[in-house]
Amino acid sequence: MPSLVGIYDAPGPVADCAKKLRNRGFTDLEIYSPAAFPELDDALDEKPSRVRLYTLIGGLIGVVTGYALPIWMSYDWPVVIGGKPFASIPTYTIIGFELTILFGGLATLLGLLIVGGLPYGSFGKADKGYSARFSAEEFGLVVGCSDRDVSEVDAMLKAHGSKEVNVVEA
Amino acid sequence: MQPPPPPAPGESPINRDIMSVMDGVSPGYFMLLGACVLSVVAAGATWVYQVYEGLGIGGYTHPIFWGAYIVTFVFWVGIAHAGTLISAILYLFRAKWRNAINRSAEAMTVFAVLTAAQFLGIHVGRMWKSYFILPYPNQRGLWVNFRSPLEWDTFAISTYATISIVFFFIGLIPDLAILRDRSRGLKKLVYTALALGWQGTSTQWKSHTRSVLHLSGLATPLVLSVHSVVSWDFAMSIVPGWHATIFAPYFVAGAIFSGFAMVLTVMIPVRRIYGLEEYINDYHFENMTRFLLLTSWIVGYAYGIEYFIAWYSGVEAEQTAFWLRAFGPYWFSTWTMIICNVVIPQIFWFKKFRTHVPTIFVVSTFINIGMWFERYVIIITSLTREYDPAVWGTYTPTWAELTIFAGSFGFFGMLFLMFMKFFPVIAITEMKELAIHDRAHAAGGGH
Numbered sequence: 001m002p003s004l005v006g007i008y009d010a011p012g013p014v015a016d017c018a019k020k021l022r023n024r025g026f027t028d029l030e031i032y033s034p035a036a037f038p039e040l041d042d043a044l045d046e047k048p049s050r051v052r053l054y055t056l057i058g059g060l061i062g063v064v065t066g067y068a069l070p071i072w073m074s075y076d077w078p079v080v081i082g083g084k085p086f087a088s089i090p091t092y093t094i095i096g097f098e099l100t101i102l103f104g105g106l107a108t109l110l111g112l113l114i115v116g117g118l119p120y121g122s123f124g125k126a127d128k129g130y131s132a133r134f135s136a137e138e139f140g141l142v143v144g145c146s147d148r149d150v151s152e153v154d155a156m157l158k159a160h161g162s163k164e165v166n167v168v169e170a
Numbered sequence: 171m172q173p174p175p176p177p178a179p180g181e182s183p184i185n186r187d188i189m190s191v192m193d194g195v196s197p198g199y200f201m202l203l204g205a206c207v208l209s210v211v212a213a214g215a216t217w218v219y220q221v222y223e224g225l226g227i228g229g230y231t232h233p234i235f236w237g238a239y240i241v242t243f244v245f246w247v248g249i250a251h252a253g254t255l256i257s258a259i260l261y262l263f264r265a266k267w268r269n270a271i272n273r274s275a276e277a278m279t280v281f282a283v284l285t286a287a288q289f290l291g292i293h294v295g296r297m298w299k300s301y302f303i304l305p306y307p308n309q310r311g312l313w314v315n316f317r318s319p320l321e322w323d324t325f326a327i328s329t330y331a332t333i334s335i336v337f338f339f340i341g342l343i344p345d346l347a348i349l350r351d352r353s354r355g356l357k358k359l360v361y362t363a364l365a366l367g368w369q370g371t372s373t374q375w376k377s378h379t380r381s382v383l384h385l386s387g388l389a390t391p392l393v394l395s396v397h398s399v400v401s402w403d404f405a406m407s408i409v410p411g412w413h414a415t416i417f418a419p420y421f422v423a424g425a426i427f428s429g430f431a432m433v434l435t436v437m438i439p440v441r442r443i444y445g446l447e448e449y450i451n452d453y454h455f456e457n458m459t460r461f462l463l464l465t466s467w468i469v470g471y472a473y474g475i476e477y478f479i480a481w482y483s484g485v486e487a488e489q490t491a492f493w494l495r496a497f498g499p500y501w502f503s504t505w506t507m508i509i510c511n512v513v514i515p516q517i518f519w520f521k522k523f524r525t526h527v528p529t530i531f532v533v534s535t536f537i538n539i540g541m542w543f544e545r546y547v548i549i550i551t552s553l554t555r556e557y558d559p560a561v562w563g564t565y566t567p568t569w570a571e572l573t574i575f576a577g578s579f580g581f582f583g584m585l586f587l588m589f590m591k592f593f594p595v596i597a598i599t600e601m602k603e604l605a606i607h608d609r610a611h612a613a614g615g616g617h
Contacts, residue, residue: 010610031372034182035344035603036379040372049380055388073305073313081317091317094399098325101392105333105385112340112381113366116374120367130369132351135344136182137602 001144003028005129006157007164008139011037017141017160018043026153028144030127032134051111058107059100066096128168184601185348188594191444195591206584213577216570217292225295227570233563234553238571239293242578244545245428246286247327247400248421250334251393252429253279257337258389261382267457269604270450273345273597274440275433276338281585282432283331285578290327292574319402326399333392337385343368344378344599397425404548410491411552414479420472424544427465427511430458431537436586438531440595449596452525459524462537466515469544473508487557495551499564503543504551510540 008014011033018029022044033040067089074086084091112118129142141162143153150167157165220227229237253275260268291297303324305314314321346365353361368374401421404412414420434455441450480492495504514536523529554563567575589595 010606010613012610033370033372033375035370035599035606036375037603037606041376041379044372045376049377051377051380051384055384059388069305070316074316077311077313081315084317088317091322094322094395095316095325097391097395098322098329101388101395102329102332104388105329105336108381108384108388109336109340112377115380116377118343118366118368118374120369120374127369134370135348135351136185137606 001146002150003129003142003144003168004150004153004157005166005168006141006143006160006162007133007166008141008160008162009137010161011039011139013161014139014141015039015043017157017162020156020160021143021153024156026143026145026149030129030140030142032130032140032142034134034137034139050115051108054107054111054114055104058110059104061107062100062103063096065103066099067092069099070095182602184598184605185352187446187448188596188598188601189349189352191440191446191595192591192593199587203584203587206580206587209577209580210584213574213580216573216577220292220570220574221295221297227568229565229568229571231563231565233556233561234550234565236293236549236553237565238546238567238575239289241542241545241549242575243286243289243293244400244549245542246282246289246578246582247397248425248428248541248545249432250279250282250286250330250429251397251422251425252433253277253282254330254334254337254389254393255426255429256433257341258386258393261386262390265457266604267454269600270454270596271433271437271458272600273341273593274437274595275429276334276341277586277589277593277595278429278433278436278582279334280331280338281582281589282429283327283334284585285582287327287331288581289578319399319406322399323403326396330392330396333385333389337389340378340381340385341597342593344370345594345597348598349594394422397421404552409552409556410485410487411476411480411495411548411555414476416472416475416479420469420476423465423468423472424541427462427469428538428541430461430465431534431541434458434462434530434534435538438527438534440590442527444595446596449601455527455530456521456524459518459530462515462534463518466512466518466537470512473512491552491555494555495547498551498555500547500551500554503547507540507543507547510536511544514540 006014006017014031014033018031021029029044031040031043070092071087074088078086080086127142129140131140134140141157143157145153154165228239253272256268256275257272257279260272291300294300303314303321305316316322343365346361347368347370350358350361350365398418398421401417405414405417407413437450441447477492480488483489494500514533517523517529517533523533550565554565556562
């Protein structure tokens, strides 16, 4: 099955073209971008990124751990310090706070790796459609389609301002 | 050495300009790196001698058991605050001028935290027993005291170190992919591994943007908490001059102040040597110096309010401590602190100086000096003059402390110099974001 790679100079046309292609029923789409652009965020998938779930769960585990750890330890070997109760909540809030951030941050990293599909591919092997131009300043819209759709997709990519369309065999 | 790969069709000038910093090494670079390594070696040797001989070779004498090592620890933790401020807080405020400096500031954060953390180990003497502060299961069934500010500090600093490394790395991934696509041999292998197969697909960017947003949201309260917790190491005690509620905001403002000054002190020469004037320009200097002016006023206000409260509290020990700060044996440190941190930065009221790079460099260097002295004043003047005049003492840093202090600059400098050659000093993808955006607008395309 061939893939067509349309090369663009700006993110706007890529997003427009991707939406049109999706409306026409093409599902095997991929966008390569040299930087983050809000236009492209929803071009292939409107749902908000699931990273937020990871951060939330990580943070919640962190806050529970941050309070449970010192409270449990204080009761495990009870020593009265400064006449304070064993569960000295105000001072343990600092531990609770720091662990919320720590666990939340690490979970965010995990979320990025899982949701973003990283580490991606086998060592040093990129997708067929990928090239170093997309880490320069160009955008790529890759469309996988059947042989009989090639001319239609080619026309659509060009109609949206693609300056060059390459065919790669997948 | 293999020649670099030929530029791809339509290679980006931004890639070329920023990556040019990483090309080759000049004799000047080697000399600077050599000087840094030498000072680290000297500090390391001094530390080994200190382990052998004991902490007595530092200036520790009764009643002063927090000396130059703790001063330097607080100094470096403070420096570490600018990176997160620039990356996280200014990101949330959508301040575009952060783009040119955030990468190097984040790197400085990581290196400064690593430098600072060592001082805790150096200060306690038996560094190899530092792990006692962690709550780990042990034969005696004992746990650490979570009511102690020193324990809070352990959690705060280690969280800060971890999160700033994560932040730094996440920001770096897309740039590592750029390097991977443009390098050969062993370098390519290393960058390939580090870039984690990043291709810049829309899904990857979407989750990347989300992660950076979330980490910024988490790091913003974190950066405020870290120096607050450091300040509570002091404020939770009853030592005159330390026992003040203003300490947390006072320390945080001071940290941001010194961090910004350090970013300027380091980036001004880098910009000049590597011709990055196009990327770090008047716009950035103007904003950075305004920030310095603002934070200078906050620390100035804190200095003033400390004296006011000492007088207003009617507590004799407080009043004496503050009188002796300004006119006692350590008057020199106090006035250096006030002149460097409050008086000199006032020059930034004038627009002419806010964009005059040599002036900014000199002023930011003075601020660095002033901020080290601020911590010196807080720690030393208070400890030497506690409640009972019978146990007043004096303290002077010894050669050992000064050598290790100098070594900390060498360590920081060494890491930064190596960073410059292995990673882009300016976030390439963020510069592209702005450039492509502007280009699309110029071409008439809207959002």
